[in-house]
Amino acid sequence: MSDATKPVLELMIAAPRGFCAGVDRAIKIVELAIEKHGAPVYVRHEIVHNKFVVDRLKAKGAVFVEELDEVPDGAPVVFSAHGVPKSVPADAQVRGLDYLDATCPLVSKVHRQAERLVAAGRHIVFIGHRGHPEVIGTFGQVPPGSMTLVETVADAEALVPADPGNLAFLTQTTLSVDDTAEIVATLERRFPAIEPPRGEDICYATSNRQAATKVIAASCDAVIVLGAPNSSNSLRLVEVAERQGRPAILLQRAADLDLGWLAGVRTLGVTAGASAPELLVRELVERLGDHYEVVEREVETTRENVAFKLPRGLAAA
Structure with missing residues (x-):
């Protein structure tokens, strides 16, 4: 035409x-690990959620797996930008694997807040999407039962915590700003003493x-x-x-x-x-x-x- x-x-x-800076860093970590160790370098879960990026890294020598037991002994492994439960690096250490953690520093910040709040005796209401790797990783930072997942305003309305006066909330970093504000408003109306995160969790x-x-x-x-x-x-x-x-x-x-x-x-x-x-x-x-x-x-x-x-x-x- x-x-x-x-x-x-x-x-x-x-x-x-x-x-974003976290994605840029995670991709560089995989590329530099391949340069340093040679191929293959194993990556637990897609390093970032993009097929084009993943395919390009595969062509350079990255091998993507879902679980650590798919990584051969002695092979280098990278953890994805979304973060992993504490059990994953612990298992890698037990197996003597050479691992690199590409968790986005803003996700790591949420992980540290979760630990701090639980250590202070707070129960955490976590706003996020069930099954997302970032949610799985964050729940894996604290003992089971320390956090409750809330996905919607309806979930926030239906929440019946054991100790309503001793709550805190955190959020996944990649949520809708508007939806999250509605959920937070619901939680703060129902539980006026709920402790907010230090700074905004949505990145x-x-x-x-x-x-x-x-x-x-x-x-x-x-x-x-x-x-x-x-x-x-x-x-x-x-x-x-x-x-x-x-x-x-x-x-x-x-x-x-x-x-x-x-x-x-x-x-x-x-x-x-x-x-x-x-x-x-x-x-x-x-x-x-x-x-x-x-x-x-x-x-x-x-x-x-x-x-x-x-x-x-x-x-x-």
């Missing part, structure tokens, strides 16, 4: 979008990407979120756009886009979850350029300059 006959499509590309990257998506969605006909279906923060971005009354879809790759979905769309919002590389955004823009005369506009709502240190021993590599 010649440019003269292509319809015009305005793209509003959210900034910030894509990789800066999750909050920033949701805020940027709200801004672009308000001015768009539809929104595309690049990310994986098992990525909590990417799924939340779709919900944020839909709450603004805009149709929104989650795509893993540009090739997954059904162009029919864009019928009637003149202004398209584009963003990417915290584990989706910028390459996937460029790939989408390129594909759209085959069918439209694309006019790109980046909409920056905040600037991020967060960086996390690498584990000792790898930083030198």
